[in-house]
Amino acid sequence: MSKNILITGTSRGIGKALSEGFLEKHRVFGCSRSESDIKHNNYKHFYLDVCDEAKVVDMVRSIKREFGSIDVLINNAGVASMNHLLTTSLGSAKKLINLNFLSTFLFTREVGKVMSRQSHGKIVNFSSIAAPLNLPGEAIYAATKAAIENFTKTSAKELSKFNINVNAVGISPTMTNLIKAVPKNKINELLQKQIVQNFCEFDDIKNVVEFLIDNQSKMITGQVIYLGGV
Template identity: 35%
Template sequence: MRYAGKIVLVTGARRGVGRLLAEHFLKEGAQVIGFSRHADDDLAAEGYTPIAVDVGDADSVARGFEQVRKTFGRVDIVINNAAVLTSQYSMIMPPAAARGMLETNLFGTFLVSREAAKLMRKGKWGRIINIGSMAASLEPIGDSVYAATKAAVATLANVMAKEFAPLNITCNTLGITAIETDMLGQLPRDKVDAVIAGLPMPRYATADDIFNVVDFFASERSSYVTAQTVFLGGVN
Protein backbone atom coordinates (compact mmCIF):
# COMPACT_ATOMS: atom_id res chain seq x y z
CA MET A 1 0.00 0.00 0.00
CA ARG A 2 2.34 2.66 -1.34
CA TYR A 3 0.18 5.61 -0.24
CA ALA A 4 -1.24 4.37 3.07
CA GLY A 5 -1.79 7.37 5.34
CA LYS A 6 -1.51 9.91 2.52
CA ILE A 7 -4.17 12.45 1.53
CA VAL A 8 -4.22 12.84 -2.26
CA LEU A 9 -6.20 15.41 -4.23
CA VAL A 10 -6.88 14.85 -7.94
CA THR A 11 -8.51 17.54 -10.07
CA GLY A 12 -10.68 16.49 -12.98
CA ALA A 13 -11.21 13.19 -11.18
CA ARG A 14 -14.61 12.39 -12.65
CA ARG A 15 -13.33 10.85 -15.88
CA GLY A 16 -10.35 10.26 -18.14
CA VAL A 17 -6.82 10.37 -16.76
CA GLY A 18 -8.10 11.93 -13.54
CA ARG A 19 -10.36 8.95 -12.87
CA LEU A 20 -7.54 6.52 -13.62
CA LEU A 21 -5.27 8.35 -11.17
CA ALA A 22 -7.94 8.51 -8.46
CA GLU A 23 -8.48 4.76 -8.73
CA HIS A 24 -4.71 4.14 -8.69
CA PHE A 25 -4.18 6.09 -5.47
CA LEU A 26 -7.18 4.42 -3.83
CA LYS A 27 -5.83 1.00 -4.76
CA GLU A 28 -2.51 1.95 -3.16
CA GLY A 29 -4.13 2.91 0.15
CA ALA A 30 -4.55 6.70 -0.05
CA GLN A 31 -7.48 8.80 1.03
CA VAL A 32 -8.45 10.49 -2.25
CA ILE A 33 -10.27 13.78 -2.78
CA GLY A 34 -11.68 14.32 -6.23
CA PHE A 35 -12.29 17.84 -7.51
CA SER A 36 -14.64 18.11 -10.49
CA ARG A 37 -17.21 20.60 -11.68
CA HIS A 38 -20.09 18.22 -11.04
CA ALA A 39 -21.02 16.69 -7.70
CA ASP A 40 -22.46 13.53 -9.28
CA ASP A 41 -19.18 11.63 -9.25
CA ASP A 42 -20.05 7.93 -9.52
CA LEU A 43 -16.81 6.57 -8.07
CA ALA A 44 -18.29 4.80 -5.06
CA ALA A 45 -15.19 3.60 -3.25
CA GLU A 46 -14.14 3.56 0.35
CA GLY A 47 -11.70 6.37 0.97
CA TYR A 48 -12.95 8.58 -1.87
CA THR A 49 -14.40 12.05 -1.25
CA PRO A 50 -15.79 13.97 -4.25
CA ILE A 51 -16.06 17.75 -3.98
CA ALA A 52 -17.70 19.96 -6.61
CA VAL A 53 -15.09 22.56 -7.59
CA ASP A 54 -14.60 24.63 -10.72
CA VAL A 55 -10.81 24.98 -10.70
CA GLY A 56 -10.97 28.05 -12.93
CA ASP A 57 -13.01 29.95 -10.32
CA ALA A 58 -11.01 31.35 -7.40
CA ASP A 59 -13.96 31.38 -4.99
CA SER A 60 -14.89 27.81 -5.87
CA VAL A 61 -11.31 26.63 -5.30
CA ALA A 62 -11.13 28.47 -1.96
CA ARG A 63 -14.38 26.82 -0.81
CA GLY A 64 -13.13 23.42 -1.91
CA PHE A 65 -9.91 23.74 0.04
CA GLU A 66 -11.75 25.00 3.09
CA GLN A 67 -13.74 21.77 3.00
CA VAL A 68 -10.50 19.80 2.62
CA ARG A 69 -9.01 21.63 5.60
CA LYS A 70 -12.04 21.01 7.80
CA THR A 71 -12.39 17.35 6.83
CA PHE A 72 -8.77 16.21 6.54
CA GLY A 73 -6.64 18.99 8.01
CA ARG A 74 -4.00 18.60 5.33
CA VAL A 75 -3.19 17.41 1.82
CA ASP A 76 -0.01 15.57 0.90
CA ILE A 77 -0.10 15.05 -2.86
CA VAL A 78 -1.93 17.12 -5.47
CA ILE A 79 -2.40 16.08 -9.08
CA ASN A 80 -3.34 19.00 -11.33
CA ASN A 81 -5.10 17.05 -14.05
CA ALA A 82 -8.24 19.08 -14.87
CA ALA A 83 -8.10 20.36 -18.44
CA VAL A 84 -10.28 21.23 -21.39
CA LEU A 85 -9.35 20.99 -25.05
CA THR A 86 -10.75 22.69 -28.14
CA SER A 87 -8.69 21.77 -31.18
CA GLN A 88 -9.29 24.31 -33.91
CA TYR A 89 -7.38 26.62 -36.21
CA SER A 90 -6.53 29.90 -34.54
CA MET A 91 -8.42 32.09 -37.01
CA ILE A 92 -11.72 30.35 -36.28
CA MET A 93 -11.18 29.51 -32.61
CA PRO A 94 -14.15 30.90 -30.62
CA PRO A 95 -12.80 33.35 -28.02
CA ALA A 96 -14.90 31.65 -25.34
CA ALA A 97 -13.21 28.32 -26.08
CA ALA A 98 -9.76 29.89 -25.87
CA ARG A 99 -10.65 31.58 -22.59
CA GLY A 100 -12.01 28.31 -21.20
CA MET A 101 -8.68 26.58 -21.81
CA LEU A 102 -6.77 29.41 -20.19
CA GLU A 103 -9.03 29.45 -17.13
CA THR A 104 -9.08 25.70 -16.54
CA ASN A 105 -5.70 24.51 -17.76
CA LEU A 106 -3.49 27.36 -16.53
CA PHE A 107 -5.36 29.55 -14.04
CA GLY A 108 -6.89 26.48 -12.42
CA THR A 109 -3.47 24.90 -11.94
CA PHE A 110 -2.22 28.13 -10.39
CA LEU A 111 -5.17 28.39 -7.98
CA VAL A 112 -5.07 24.76 -6.86
CA SER A 113 -1.28 24.71 -6.47
CA ARG A 114 -1.12 27.78 -4.28
CA GLU A 115 -4.01 26.68 -2.04
CA ALA A 116 -2.45 23.23 -1.72
CA ALA A 117 0.89 24.75 -0.75
CA LYS A 118 -0.80 26.69 2.05
CA LEU A 119 -1.92 23.40 3.57
CA MET A 120 1.31 21.56 2.82
CA ARG A 121 3.53 24.16 4.49
CA LYS A 122 2.17 23.24 7.92
CA GLY A 123 3.58 19.73 7.61
CA LYS A 124 6.68 20.83 5.68
CA TRP A 125 6.05 18.13 3.05
CA GLY A 126 4.20 18.02 -0.23
CA ARG A 127 4.14 16.89 -3.83
CA ILE A 128 2.49 18.93 -6.59
CA ILE A 129 2.34 17.06 -9.90
CA ASN A 130 0.93 18.59 -13.07
CA ILE A 131 -0.41 16.58 -15.97
CA GLY A 132 1.02 18.26 -19.04
CA SER A 133 0.87 17.23 -22.69
CA MET A 134 3.06 16.34 -25.63
CA ALA A 135 1.33 19.26 -27.35
CA ALA A 136 3.53 21.67 -25.39
CA SER A 137 6.59 20.30 -27.17
CA LEU A 138 5.21 19.10 -30.52
CA GLU A 139 3.04 22.22 -31.07
CA PRO A 140 0.52 20.52 -33.39
CA ILE A 141 -1.60 22.53 -35.82
CA GLY A 142 -4.98 23.36 -34.31
CA ASP A 143 -3.75 23.25 -30.71
CA SER A 144 -2.30 26.76 -30.38
CA VAL A 145 -4.03 27.72 -27.14
CA TYR A 146 -4.07 24.24 -25.62
CA ALA A 147 -0.35 23.76 -26.31
CA ALA A 148 0.40 27.23 -24.92
CA THR A 149 -1.47 26.50 -21.69
CA LYS A 150 0.36 23.21 -21.20
CA ALA A 151 3.73 24.83 -21.85
CA ALA A 152 2.81 27.55 -19.37
CA VAL A 153 1.85 24.96 -16.76
CA ALA A 154 5.38 23.54 -16.84
CA THR A 155 6.87 27.02 -16.46
CA LEU A 156 4.45 27.76 -13.62
CA ALA A 157 5.57 24.58 -11.85
CA ASN A 158 9.24 25.45 -12.29
CA VAL A 159 8.80 28.87 -10.66
CA MET A 160 6.61 27.49 -7.88
CA ALA A 161 9.24 24.81 -7.26
CA LYS A 162 11.68 27.56 -6.31
CA GLU A 163 9.14 29.33 -4.13
CA PHE A 164 8.03 26.18 -2.32
CA ALA A 165 11.42 24.45 -1.96
CA PRO A 166 12.07 25.84 1.56
CA LEU A 167 8.79 24.17 2.61
CA ASN A 168 9.92 20.75 1.30
CA ILE A 169 7.27 20.88 -1.45
CA THR A 170 8.25 19.69 -4.91
CA CYS A 171 6.56 20.69 -8.18
CA ASN A 172 6.95 18.63 -11.33
CA THR A 173 5.15 18.02 -14.63
CA LEU A 174 4.37 14.88 -16.59
CA GLY A 175 3.84 15.44 -20.31
CA ILE A 176 1.61 12.61 -21.45
CA THR A 177 1.01 11.40 -24.98
CA ALA A 178 -2.37 10.32 -26.34
CA ILE A 179 -4.29 7.83 -24.20
CA GLU A 180 -7.78 6.43 -24.72
CA THR A 181 -10.04 8.92 -22.93
CA ASP A 182 -13.12 11.04 -23.60
CA MET A 183 -10.84 13.98 -24.46
CA LEU A 184 -9.04 11.94 -27.11
CA GLY A 185 -12.42 11.08 -28.62
CA GLN A 186 -12.92 14.76 -29.48
CA LEU A 187 -10.05 14.68 -31.96
CA PRO A 188 -9.85 13.19 -35.48
CA ARG A 189 -8.26 9.78 -34.97
CA ASP A 190 -6.28 9.91 -38.21
CA LYS A 191 -4.56 13.12 -37.12
CA VAL A 192 -3.75 11.71 -33.69
CA ASP A 193 -2.43 8.51 -35.27
CA ALA A 194 -0.14 10.58 -37.50
CA VAL A 195 1.30 12.40 -34.47
CA ILE A 196 1.83 9.13 -32.60
CA ALA A 197 3.51 7.57 -35.65
CA GLY A 198 6.09 10.35 -35.55
CA LEU A 199 7.15 9.67 -31.95
CA PRO A 200 10.42 7.87 -31.18
CA MET A 201 8.24 5.27 -29.44
CA PRO A 202 5.17 5.25 -31.72
CA ARG A 203 2.37 3.93 -29.55
CA TYR A 204 -0.43 5.26 -27.42
CA ALA A 205 0.19 5.72 -23.69
CA THR A 206 -1.17 3.28 -21.15
CA ALA A 207 -2.40 4.00 -17.64
CA ASP A 208 0.68 2.27 -16.23
CA ASP A 209 2.99 4.58 -18.22
CA ILE A 210 1.38 7.49 -16.39
CA PHE A 211 1.34 5.81 -12.96
CA ASN A 212 5.03 4.99 -13.27
CA VAL A 213 6.13 8.64 -13.52
CA VAL A 214 3.53 9.95 -11.08
CA ASP A 215 4.68 7.42 -8.49
CA PHE A 216 8.28 8.53 -9.06
CA PHE A 217 7.44 12.20 -8.54
CA ALA A 218 5.28 11.41 -5.48
CA SER A 219 7.84 9.16 -3.81
CA GLU A 220 9.43 9.96 -0.48
CA ARG A 221 12.75 9.31 -2.22
CA SER A 222 12.11 12.10 -4.77
CA SER A 223 12.59 14.95 -2.32
CA TYR A 224 15.54 16.18 -4.44
CA VAL A 225 13.57 16.09 -7.71
CA THR A 226 11.74 19.31 -8.49
CA ALA A 227 11.14 21.74 -11.39
CA GLN A 228 11.31 18.84 -13.84
CA THR A 229 9.18 17.91 -16.87
CA VAL A 230 9.15 14.31 -18.07
CA PHE A 231 7.58 13.58 -21.46
CA LEU A 232 6.39 10.10 -22.38
CA GLY A 233 7.11 8.41 -25.70
CA GLY A 234 10.44 10.08 -26.39
CA VAL A 235 8.98 13.57 -26.83
CA ASN A 236 11.50 16.28 -25.95
Protein backbone atom coordinates in the same frame (compact mmCIF):
# COMPACT_ATOMS: atom_id res chain seq x y z
CA MET B 1 2.76 5.13 4.02
CA SER B 2 -0.76 6.41 3.42
CA LYS B 3 -1.12 9.93 2.00
CA ASN B 4 -3.92 12.44 1.58
CA ILE B 5 -4.10 13.04 -2.19
CA LEU B 6 -6.13 15.75 -3.92
CA ILE B 7 -6.83 15.11 -7.61
CA THR B 8 -8.74 17.53 -9.84
CA GLY B 9 -11.07 16.35 -12.60
CA THR B 10 -11.93 12.91 -11.21
CA SER B 11 -15.34 12.18 -12.72
CA ARG B 12 -13.84 10.36 -15.73
CA GLY B 13 -10.71 9.67 -17.76
CA ILE B 14 -7.24 9.97 -16.28
CA GLY B 15 -8.43 11.60 -13.05
CA LYS B 16 -10.87 8.80 -12.33
CA ALA B 17 -8.31 6.11 -13.19
CA LEU B 18 -5.70 7.68 -10.91
CA SER B 19 -8.20 8.01 -8.08
CA GLU B 20 -9.21 4.36 -8.31
CA GLY B 21 -5.57 3.31 -8.55
CA PHE B 22 -4.53 5.17 -5.40
CA LEU B 23 -7.52 4.35 -3.21
CA GLU B 24 -6.28 1.04 -1.89
CA LYS B 25 -3.32 2.69 -0.17
CA HIS B 26 -4.28 6.35 0.17
CA ARG B 27 -7.15 8.73 0.91
CA VAL B 28 -8.25 10.59 -2.22
CA PHE B 29 -10.17 13.85 -2.54
CA GLY B 30 -11.58 14.48 -5.99
CA CYS B 31 -13.54 17.22 -7.69
CA SER B 32 -15.32 17.96 -10.95
CA ARG B 33 -18.33 19.76 -12.41
CA SER B 34 -20.25 16.49 -12.40
CA GLU B 35 -20.91 13.85 -9.80
CA SER B 36 -18.52 10.93 -9.43
CA ASP B 37 -19.50 7.27 -9.42
CA ILE B 38 -16.43 6.28 -7.42
CA LYS B 39 -17.66 4.45 -4.33
CA HIS B 40 -14.95 3.86 -1.74
CA ASN B 41 -14.51 4.61 1.94
CA ASN B 42 -11.25 6.43 1.19
CA TYR B 43 -12.75 8.70 -1.47
CA LYS B 44 -14.48 12.04 -0.99
CA HIS B 45 -15.89 14.01 -3.92
CA PHE B 46 -16.44 17.75 -4.21
CA TYR B 47 -18.84 19.07 -6.84
CA LEU B 48 -17.40 22.32 -8.15
CA ASP B 49 -16.02 24.32 -11.06
CA VAL B 50 -12.23 24.13 -10.79
CA CYS B 51 -12.04 27.76 -11.97
CA ASP B 52 -14.32 29.06 -9.20
CA GLU B 53 -11.88 30.65 -6.76
CA ALA B 54 -14.25 30.76 -3.78
CA LYS B 55 -15.22 27.10 -4.12
CA VAL B 56 -11.61 25.99 -4.58
CA VAL B 57 -10.66 27.86 -1.40
CA ASP B 58 -13.58 26.28 0.47
CA MET B 59 -12.68 22.79 -0.73
CA VAL B 60 -9.05 23.03 0.35
CA ARG B 61 -9.97 24.54 3.73
CA SER B 62 -12.59 21.83 4.27
CA ILE B 63 -10.05 19.06 3.65
CA LYS B 64 -7.49 20.69 5.93
CA ARG B 65 -10.08 21.21 8.68
CA GLU B 66 -11.40 17.64 8.58
CA PHE B 67 -8.30 15.62 7.73
CA GLY B 68 -5.41 17.80 8.89
CA SER B 69 -3.12 17.66 5.86
CA ILE B 70 -2.82 17.47 2.09
CA ASP B 71 0.29 15.53 1.13
CA VAL B 72 -0.15 15.41 -2.65
CA LEU B 73 -1.83 17.59 -5.28
CA ILE B 74 -2.35 16.24 -8.81
CA ASN B 75 -3.58 18.94 -11.19
CA ASN B 76 -5.34 16.78 -13.75
CA ALA B 77 -8.42 18.82 -14.74
CA GLY B 78 -8.29 20.17 -18.27
CA VAL B 79 -9.73 20.13 -21.75
CA ALA B 80 -8.22 19.29 -25.15
CA SER B 81 -8.95 21.09 -28.39
CA MET B 82 -7.64 21.13 -31.95
CA ASN B 83 -8.61 24.08 -34.08
CA HIS B 84 -6.90 26.36 -36.55
CA LEU B 85 -5.78 29.62 -34.98
CA LEU B 86 -7.81 31.71 -37.46
CA THR B 87 -11.05 29.93 -36.59
CA THR B 88 -10.58 29.81 -32.80
CA SER B 89 -13.11 31.98 -30.97
CA LEU B 90 -12.17 34.09 -27.99
CA GLY B 91 -14.60 32.07 -25.91
CA SER B 92 -12.85 28.81 -26.81
CA ALA B 93 -9.44 30.30 -26.05
CA LYS B 94 -10.62 31.56 -22.65
CA LYS B 95 -12.10 28.15 -21.81
CA LEU B 96 -8.79 26.43 -22.56
CA ILE B 97 -6.77 28.96 -20.58
CA ASN B 98 -9.14 28.81 -17.60
CA LEU B 99 -9.54 25.05 -17.38
CA ASN B 100 -5.98 24.07 -18.25
CA PHE B 101 -3.89 26.78 -16.65
CA LEU B 102 -5.84 28.93 -14.19
CA SER B 103 -7.28 25.90 -12.39
CA THR B 104 -3.72 24.60 -11.95
CA PHE B 105 -2.69 27.98 -10.56
CA LEU B 106 -5.65 28.17 -8.15
CA PHE B 107 -5.18 24.71 -6.67
CA THR B 108 -1.40 25.08 -6.47
CA ARG B 109 -1.77 28.39 -4.64
CA GLU B 110 -4.33 27.15 -2.13
CA VAL B 111 -2.86 23.69 -1.51
CA GLY B 112 0.61 25.27 -1.47
CA LYS B 113 -0.48 27.32 1.55
CA VAL B 114 -1.44 24.14 3.39
CA MET B 115 1.76 22.36 2.37
CA SER B 116 3.93 25.31 3.38
CA ARG B 117 2.52 25.23 6.91
CA GLN B 118 3.05 21.48 7.23
CA SER B 119 6.53 21.79 5.64
CA HIS B 120 6.12 19.05 3.06
CA GLY B 121 4.22 18.25 -0.11
CA LYS B 122 4.29 16.88 -3.64
CA ILE B 123 2.61 18.62 -6.57
CA VAL B 124 2.25 17.03 -10.01
CA ASN B 125 0.94 19.10 -12.91
CA PHE B 126 -0.19 17.65 -16.23
CA SER B 127 1.24 18.99 -19.44
CA SER B 128 1.23 17.41 -22.90
CA ILE B 129 3.70 16.46 -25.59
CA ALA B 130 1.73 18.94 -27.70
CA ALA B 131 3.72 21.70 -25.97
CA PRO B 132 7.18 20.84 -27.37
CA LEU B 133 5.94 19.46 -30.71
CA ASN B 134 4.21 22.68 -31.89
CA LEU B 135 1.64 20.85 -34.00
CA PRO B 136 -0.60 22.89 -36.34
CA GLY B 137 -4.10 23.18 -34.89
CA GLU B 138 -2.95 23.22 -31.27
CA ALA B 139 -1.76 26.80 -30.86
CA ILE B 140 -3.93 27.67 -27.86
CA TYR B 141 -3.97 24.22 -26.26
CA ALA B 142 -0.19 23.86 -26.51
CA ALA B 143 0.25 27.41 -25.18
CA THR B 144 -1.72 26.53 -22.03
CA LYS B 145 0.45 23.46 -21.50
CA ALA B 146 3.63 25.44 -22.09
CA ALA B 147 2.38 27.87 -19.45
CA ILE B 148 1.93 24.96 -17.05
CA GLU B 149 5.51 23.81 -17.68
CA ASN B 150 6.94 27.26 -16.99
CA PHE B 151 4.67 27.59 -13.94
CA THR B 152 5.92 24.20 -12.72
CA LYS B 153 9.58 25.18 -12.94
CA THR B 154 9.10 28.58 -11.32
CA SER B 155 6.79 27.41 -8.54
CA ALA B 156 9.25 24.59 -7.77
CA LYS B 157 11.83 27.28 -6.94
CA GLU B 158 9.38 29.37 -4.91
CA LEU B 159 8.10 26.43 -2.88
CA SER B 160 11.33 24.50 -2.37
CA LYS B 161 12.08 26.23 0.95
CA PHE B 162 8.89 24.64 2.31
CA ASN B 163 10.06 21.14 1.30
CA ILE B 164 7.53 21.02 -1.55
CA ASN B 165 8.40 19.30 -4.82
CA VAL B 166 6.67 20.45 -8.02
CA ASN B 167 6.94 18.46 -11.26
CA ALA B 168 4.99 17.96 -14.45
CA VAL B 169 4.13 14.99 -16.65
CA GLY B 170 3.79 15.60 -20.39
CA ILE B 171 1.15 13.09 -21.40
CA SER B 172 1.00 11.57 -24.88
CA PRO B 173 -2.33 10.62 -26.56
CA THR B 174 -4.43 8.55 -24.17
CA MET B 175 -7.76 6.90 -25.01
CA THR B 176 -10.11 9.21 -23.13
CA ASN B 177 -13.15 11.29 -24.07
CA LEU B 178 -10.87 14.31 -24.46
CA ILE B 179 -9.41 13.06 -27.75
CA LYS B 180 -12.53 11.53 -29.29
CA ALA B 181 -13.25 14.74 -31.19
CA VAL B 182 -9.70 15.00 -32.53
CA PRO B 183 -9.34 13.75 -36.15
CA LYS B 184 -7.65 10.35 -36.35
CA ASN B 185 -5.03 11.61 -38.82
CA LYS B 186 -3.99 14.29 -36.34
CA ILE B 187 -3.62 11.74 -33.56
CA ASN B 188 -1.55 9.50 -35.84
CA GLU B 189 0.62 12.45 -36.80
CA LEU B 190 1.22 13.11 -33.13
CA LEU B 191 2.07 9.49 -32.37
CA GLN B 192 4.58 9.36 -35.22
CA LYS B 193 6.50 12.24 -33.70
CA GLN B 194 6.98 10.38 -30.41
CA ILE B 195 10.00 8.18 -29.78
CA VAL B 196 7.67 5.44 -28.50
CA GLN B 197 4.87 5.52 -31.07
CA ASN B 198 2.11 4.04 -28.90
CA PHE B 199 -0.93 5.36 -27.11
CA CYS B 200 -0.34 6.12 -23.47
CA GLU B 201 -2.16 3.86 -20.99
CA PHE B 202 -3.49 4.79 -17.57
CA ASP B 203 -0.87 2.62 -15.85
CA ASP B 204 1.90 4.50 -17.68
CA ILE B 205 0.66 7.73 -16.13
CA LYS B 206 0.07 6.22 -12.69
CA ASN B 207 3.57 4.71 -12.60
CA VAL B 208 5.37 8.01 -13.19
CA VAL B 209 3.06 9.88 -10.81
CA GLU B 210 3.72 7.27 -8.11
CA PHE B 211 7.43 7.85 -8.57
CA LEU B 212 7.09 11.63 -8.32
CA ILE B 213 4.98 11.55 -5.14
CA ASP B 214 7.07 8.93 -3.39
CA ASN B 215 9.15 10.13 -0.44
CA GLN B 216 12.28 8.73 -2.13
CA SER B 217 11.95 11.24 -5.02
CA LYS B 218 12.76 14.18 -2.76
CA MET B 219 15.57 15.36 -5.08
CA ILE B 220 13.30 15.53 -8.14
CA THR B 221 11.67 18.94 -8.62
CA GLY B 222 11.08 21.46 -11.39
CA GLN B 223 11.13 18.71 -14.02
CA VAL B 224 8.89 17.81 -16.98
CA ILE B 225 8.73 14.13 -17.95
CA TYR B 226 7.33 13.45 -21.42
CA LEU B 227 5.67 10.06 -21.77
CA GLY B 228 6.55 8.53 -25.10
CA GLY B 229 9.53 10.83 -25.54
CA VAL B 230 9.87 13.81 -27.90
